[in-house]
Amino acid sequence: MSGDVVFVCGGPELIDKVEGLWKQLTLNSSRHSVDFSEHYASRCFDQRRRELRSRAERGKLRIDIAREAGSGHDLGYCASCVDADGLGTIESLYVHEHARDRGIGDQLMRRNLKWLKENGARSVVVFTVYGNEGVLPFYYRYGFRPKALMLEIKEQ
Numbered sequence: 001m002s003g004d005v006v007f008v009c010g011g012p013e014l015i016d017k018v019e020g021l022w023k024q025l026t027l028n029s030s031r032h033s034v035d036f037s038e039h040y041a042s043r044c045f046d047q048r049r050r051e052l053r054s055r056a057e058r059g060k061l062r063i064d065i066a067r068e069a070g071s072g073h074d075l076g077y078c079a080s081c082v083d084a085d086g087l088g089t090i091e092s093l094y095v096h097e098h099a100r101d102r103g104i105g106d107q108l109m110r111r112n113l114k115w116l117k118e119n120g121a122r123s124v125v126v127f128t129v130y131g132n133e134g135v136l137p138f139y140y141r142y143g144f145r146p147k148a149l150m151l152e153i154k155e156q
């Protein structure tokens, strides 16, 4: 159980609040990536902010932040979007290393999946870095199953 954790939820106005956690997620992606570590390491939040705003303009965006009630520290977040065709995407999910195994990731997922369903998502996808397969059993719990493997030409 997450105990003394409160959840702050909203839309694009929360994008800038998740910058610090997004940087940790990107570092995590860089560490796990087999061939694209440098790509993830070089990603900047300005680019991510633009992407999320664009998703919000073309559909709907939801952000949930898990916050420690006493200290006000942000412990994790989940961002989701649904487009006009009913495709839902879990855009990001991250829980701070020291806050894991307290049910926070589970609550973030449940809240976002509920929102996606209520907001017209007919299917929901999530992408993860090739090399981060350790997270798959977590997603299996919510019904996700691997569907495709994406390959991209790596610029030398």
Ligand SMILES: CC(C)(COP(=O)(O)OP(=O)(O)OC[C@H]1O[C@@H](n2cnc3c(N)ncnc32)[C@H](O)[C@@H]1OP(=O)(O)O)[C@@H](O)C(=O)NCCC(=O)NCCS
Residues within 6 Å of the ligand: 025, 028, 093, 094, 095, 096, 099, 100, 101, 102, 103, 104, 105, 106, 107, 126, 127, 128, 129, 132, 134, 135, 136, 137, 138, 141
């Ligand atoms: C994946 C992640 C969000 C899970 O967050 P968390 O707060 O530790 O998860 P919870 O404590 O809510 O776990 C819920 C349940 O899932 C299980 N679980 C958590 N991570 C798991 C994993 N990698 N594999 C299998 N089960 C897992 C927990 O044991 C728990 O099970 P229980 O209810 O039977 O006790 C967190 O580990 C994380 O941020 N990882 C790094 C970022 C990442 O990989 N994000 C996904 C990128 S797409």
